[in-house]
Amino acid sequence: MSDQTDFGFRQVPRTAKAGLVREVFDSVAPRYDVMNDLMSLGIHRVWKRIFVNAIAASPRETLLDLAAGTGDVAFLAKERGAGRVILADINAAMLGVGQGRALERGLASGLSFVCCDAERLPFPDRSVEKVSMAFGLRNCTNKDAVLREARRVLRPGGRFHCLEFSRLRIDALAKLYDAWSFRALPAIGQRVAGDADSYRYLAESIRQFPDQETLEGMMRDAGLERVTHRDLSGGIVAIHTGWRL
Numbered sequence: 001m002s003d004q005t006d007f008g009f010r011q012v013p014r015t016a017k018a019g020l021v022r023e024v025f026d027s028v029a030p031r032y033d034v035m036n037d038l039m040s041l042g043i044h045r046v047w048k049r050i051f052v053n054a055i056a057a058s059p060r061e062t063l064l065d066l067a068a069g070t071g072d073v074a075f076l077a078k079e080r081g082a083g084r085v086i087l088a089d090i091n092a093a094m095l096g097v098g099q100g101r102a103l104e105r106g107l108a109s110g111l112s113f114v115c116c117d118a119e120r121l122p123f124p125d126r127s128v129e130k131v132s133m134a135f136g137l138r139n140c141t142n143k144d145a146v147l148r149e150a151r152r153v154l155r156p157g158g159r160f161h162c163l164e165f166s167r168l169r170i171d172a173l174a175k176l177y178d179a180w181s182f183r184a185l186p187a188i189g190q191r192v193a194g195d196a197d198s199y200r201y202l203a204e205s206i207r208q209f210p211d212q213e214t215l216e217g218m219m220r221d222a223g224l225e226r227v228t229h230r231d232l233s234g235g236i237v238a239i240h241t242g243w244r245l
Contacts, residue, residue, distance in 0.1 A: 005141055008204030017141045018117070022091055024198045025069075029093040031193040032070055038188050039199070047237050048072050051134060051163040054230075054239055057082035061129035064088060064153060066118045066146070067136020071098035073163075077132070078107055086112045086128070088121070089136075119145040126155045134163040138209040147222035154244040160224055162240040167211040169235035177236070181206065212238050 004011045007020050028035060036044050057063040057077050061084075065074045068087035078085050089095050092115045102108050116122050118133070119142050131150045140146045150160045168177055181203040189199030210218065212229050215238075219227045224242030231238050 006205075006208045008201040008208065014141055018090065021139045024201055025091040026093045027195050027198050028189075028193055029070070029091070029097050032094065032097065033072075035189065035193055035199070038192060039185055039202075043233065045072075047163060047232055048076060048134060050232060051132070051161065051239055052076040052080060054241065055082075055130055055132055055159075055161050057085075057130050059083045062086065062127070063130040063132060064121075064123065064128045066121075066131060066133040066150070067139070068098060068113075069094045069134075069136070071101050073132055073134045074098070074111065075102065075105065075107055078110060082110075082130075084110055084112070086114060086123075088114045088116050088118065090115065090117050119149060121149045121153055123153045125152055127153050129155055129158045131158070131160045132163075133161070135165065137162055137164050138205045143210075144218060144222060147219055147224065151223045151242075151244050156244055158244050160219070160242045160244070162215070162219075163237060164215070164240070165206040165209060165236065166215075166229075166231070166238035167235050169231060173234065212240075215240055 003014055005014045005017050007017050012020060052073060055077060059081055063077055063082050064086045066088050068074050068089045071087060074085045074087045087095065087098055095113050095115055099113055102111055118140055131154055137143055137146060154160060168174060185203050186196040186200040190196035216227045216229055219240060219242040225245045227242040229238045229240045
């Protein structure tokens with residue numbers, strides 16, 4: 001394995017990426033939810049609703065939400081009937097915002113918050129029925145390790161669900177999408193959050209992430225089975241699902 005990895009379009013030492021990503025999310029945490037609305041024109045809320053419907057966690061199931069951030073997916077899942085939901089994220093600042101939001105919305109019951117690395121989860125083998133990860137896998141240094149860990153903690157018959165930016169399938173929109181990503185987003189980040197560089201990284205990280213078919217192969221290599229994906233918004237994002245059988 002190379003001792004270099006991507007951080008946006010830059011190559012950095014593998015040992016440095018986690019710290020650099022942490023700095024990005026420390027910076028954007030206070031304005032993260034506002035920025036998500038601006039960056040996606042609010043469409044991220046639709047994507048997350050579709051994602052939570054696909055997860056379909058029942059009151060008898062435990063959902064482990066990796067890269068839980070400020071809690072959007074976890075809160076939706078809880079509101080739609082999930083039993084226990086564990087919010088796990090390597091970034092304490094993001095989890096702190098999520099905890100505050102949970103209290104404001106009266107959703108603290110049945111939620112647990114764990115600051116941990118998705119590449120080395122502190123949970124027993126075969127301990128949860130569902131694992132979800134929304135817009136977090138691309139920020140991980142060792143994506144294969146994350147996928148293996150997700151399978152490890154799943155009980156037989158459990159499912160892993162990943163919502164992530166992917167490859168746009170509509171060629172006619174490519175120039176507009178690039179202009180929005182690399183010109184508009186950093187400008188909005190500077191104006192709203194006082195941080196253009198972090199949002200430039202987020203745009204670059206999307207382009208560096210594996211396409212739909214490559215991620216399917218990575219999931220199979222990690223031991224997940226019956227792997228499928230569903231494109232949303234012409235492939236701007238995709239939902240990938242795999243089972244532990």
